[in-house]
């Protein structure tokens with residue numbers, strides 16, 4: 001079983017994110033992590049390998065710092081890693097990210113692609129399905145259980161309100177949702193190995209793409225500016241002992257806010 | 261005139277709310293005279309459902325291919341993208357539900373165009389069109405311009421008003437996409453309904469959520485009772501899901517679902533940023549916590565500092581009384 005895992009390096013979920021005074025950039029506290037959902041994808045890849053043999057390769061598109069996410073992948077137990085190094089493609093829209101990743105995947109042999117359900121920076125949840133479409137492969141999204149046997153997969157997909165059990169022939173793309181597994185914590189031996197390993201880098205030109213594809217004037221969608229979230233007015237505390245406060249709260253919801 | 265296609269999701273005899281909201285928005289586009297709008301629907305359609313949809317769209321197109329009876333990302337994407345290409349659509353819209361977010365990215369690639377996911381606002385008349393969408397779990401919003409055509413968009417449920425004018429009565433057309441069987445490589449083996457009839461969290465208007473302050477799984481009865489009293493859906497924090505008190509499907513937050521109800525009531529929840537990220541676009545927020553310094557009060561319109569074991573039952577009872585009085 002050859003398994004590819006798409007991992008993205010993202011700002012730590014706790015990192016401060018502020019809009020720059022120009023309104024056109026973000027100032028993000030430089031704390032990074034592997035995308036939360038990609039950890040579930042990696043863990044699942046390792047479990048499939050443990051059961052069926054084969055290799056796990058982690059692939060990331062990003063700037064030079066994204067190598068850290070790949071080191072984490074190696075530390076967890078991935079056999080190989082590869083960085084597609086290009087800030088413009090990585091910082092672009094989902095379409096360009098998926099285009100570059102799919103070009104890289106075309107050069108690989110694999111049975112399974114595992115990715116995260118969503119990257120927690122841009123919160124798009126587009127790239128794996130787009131990669132699948134570029135490659136002409138099926139995908140199953142938001143997977144909470146995955147069983148592999150006889151060249152096919154049975155995946156449980158957690159759509160809203162219902163769980164769907166889906167069968168699909170391999171190769172196929174799966175996106176990992178929380179609940180799929182508990183990601184392991186890297187062992188010290190893994191961390192040592194990850195520090196020493198040489199991680200190959202490729203440029204988008206090596207994949208048959210040109211840089212101008214990801215230039216803002218050629219992008220299919222682009223960010224014009226950033227806006228702050230709407231601020232809620234200061235909380236209004238409802239006084240009184242429990243029964244009184246409860247009755248007043250109900251009155252407000254019914255008579256003032258008219259929401260129930 | 262520019263063509264707008266709205267993908268309409270249905271469940272039994274009901275159109276999903278996220279789809280109806282988009283049809284309301286699309287009706288405004290149609291009324292402007294700049295756009296023509298078609299609602300596109302797959303799978304079975306009862307007369308009841310048809311009636312509801314024809315009162316919400318000037319034209320309803322249903323694809324009758326048997327391969328579309330069950331959801332498959334490839335089949336749905338092929339049919340929708342094919343029709344968008346054939347009609348030269350300028351805009352392809354769907355609700356940012358699980359299904360919408362799952363297959364619209366494939367539609368975008370098939371059409372060789374860009375997409376904007378999970379938008380909470382739109383300027384349809386700008387050239388190029390611009391959209392607003394949350395990023396970083398709602399810490400910031402981005403305004404996105406989409407110069408490519410068509411534009412593929414998914415819209416977050418509860419972002420557009422449900423205000424269909426009276427008197428819309430659409431025409432109905434049936435079509436076949438054809439040649440889908442070879443395109444579909446996934447097969448649904450079975451569907452397990454986990455939620456019964458309750459409205460799913462992401463589309464719910466009214467949510468009552470509980471956290472670790474509930475102390476034990478069985479105490480969620482207090483949350484369920486209040487939810488039942490107002491006709492709402494139950495939500496939970498991650499700690500509660502990790503403790504197996506509630507199903508993963510109930511989790512609100514960064515690693516769970518994003519909700520945008522008219523009313524969010526939270527009890528026994530501290531207000532960790534990961535939870536807030538999933539609920540901060542709620543319109544009215546009421547929280548109950550016994551700790552006056554709990555962070556969640558910073559994200560609420562109304563707060564009760566008190567013991568949820570007293571406040572929740574009292575609220576449920578009070579709602580019952582108010583209902584009796586009428």
Ligand SMILES: Cc1cc2nc3c(=O)[nH]c(=O)nc-3n(C[C@H](O)[C@H](O)[C@H](O)COP(=O)(O)OP(=O)(O)OC[C@H]3O[C@@H](n4cnc5c(N)ncnc54)[C@H](O)[C@@H]3O)c2cc1C
Nearest residue numbers: 471472473497498513514515516528529530534535550568
């Ligand atoms: C990467 C990452 C992702 C995460 N994703 C999510 C997510 O998606 N969703 C999520 O919810 N969390 C998420 N978390 C976890 C989050 O950080 C918090 O740990 C979690 O939300 C806390 O849950 P809680 O509020 O139920 O529990 P606690 O923080 O323990 O709060 C319990 C609250 O109950 C109050 N309380 C206790 N007893 C009573 C009583 N009798 N009456 C009234 N109030 C009472 C206490 O004062 C306290 O404020 C994530 C964390 C990480 C690191």
Ligand SMILES: Nc1ncnc2c1ncn2[C@@H]1O[C@H](COP(=O)(O)O)[C@@H](O)[C@H]1O
Nearest residue numbers: 006007061115116118119124125126127
């Ligand atoms: N730059 C990237 N490099 C590698 N994988 C990515 C990249 N962007 C997105 N992905 C994968 O696609 C998933 C969903 O990302 P997104 O569509 O950006 O929300 C992520 O969890 C990753 O698995």
